[in-house]
Amino acid sequence: MKRLAFPLLALVALYALAGCSGGGSGASSTPAASATPASGGVAATSQYDSGPRAADTPVDASKVDEGKNLFQTKGCSACHAFGRRLSCPDLAGVTHRRTTAWMEQQILHPDVMVKTDPISHGLFAQYALQMPNQGLTPEQARTVIEFFKQTDLAGAPAATK
Numbered sequence: 747m748k749r750l751a752f753p754l755l756a757l758v759a760l761y762a763l764a765g766c767s768g769g770g771s772g773a774s775s776t777p778a779a780s781a782t783p784a785s786g787g788v789a790a791t792s793q794y795d796s797g798p799r800a801a802d803t804p805v806d807a808s809k810v811d812e813g814k815n816l817f818q819t820k821g822c823s824a825c826h827a828f829g830r831r832l833s834c835p836d837l838a839g840v841t842h843r844r845t846t847a848w849m850e851q852q853i854l855h856p857d858v859m860v861k862t863d864p865i866s867h868g869l870f871a872q873y874a875l876q877m878p879n880q881g882l883t884p885e886q887a888r889t890v891i892e893f894f895k896q897t898d899l900a901g902a903p904a905a906t907k
């Protein structure tokens with residue numbers, strides 16, 4: 747009996763440390779104060795950041811050219827580059843940092859993300875600039891992300907002018 751108790755406790759502690767919010771077991775001895783947003787409703791963890799990074803999923807090669815085109819015609823390239831920091835985050839390696847779902851939300855709803863998502867909020871704090879909503883459709887956002895994935899796969903900074 748004693749032998750079982752310790753690993754179990756360790757598991758419970760790990761579970762609590764990981765900040766997992768799903769399926770509470772009724773063990774409510776630790777106050778959940780840290781989960782309460784301190785200000786502005788920014789969540790403690792990003793709900794879009796779990797799962798494989800975008801670069802770990804296969805590239806849809808048929809979308810890459812259109813994605814590159816959208817990146818240039820939808821205004822993204824005015825602020826972002828690859829391997830170079832303009833006024834905004836350098837997008838080289840972005841698909842190794844983020845999930846597809848997170849980037850899609852950032853592209854479609856940057857105004858909401860900056861207020862509710864901790865990663866987006868952190869970038870905003872760092873760059874002191876709010877990414878504007880460029881009016882892409884969800885399909886267009888995913889197409890641009892395929893271009894990002896291909897650019898990271900190729901390894902070299904893309905020559906986007």
Ligand code: HEC
Pocket residue numbers: 817820821822823824825826833834835836837840843844849852853856860866869870871873874875876877878880882890
């Ligand atoms: C006015 C400049 C501006 C434009 C235009 C812009 N962005 Fe951004 N972008 C930002 C800023 C600033 C951030 C950091 C988050 C914030 O502060 O809102 C960001 C963040 C991002 C991120 C996350 C970067 C990271 O390191 O995680 C992605 C991906 C992104 N933008 C893609 C795009 C795409 C695609 C477009 C075009 C549809 C675009 N952006 C247009 C300024 C811009």
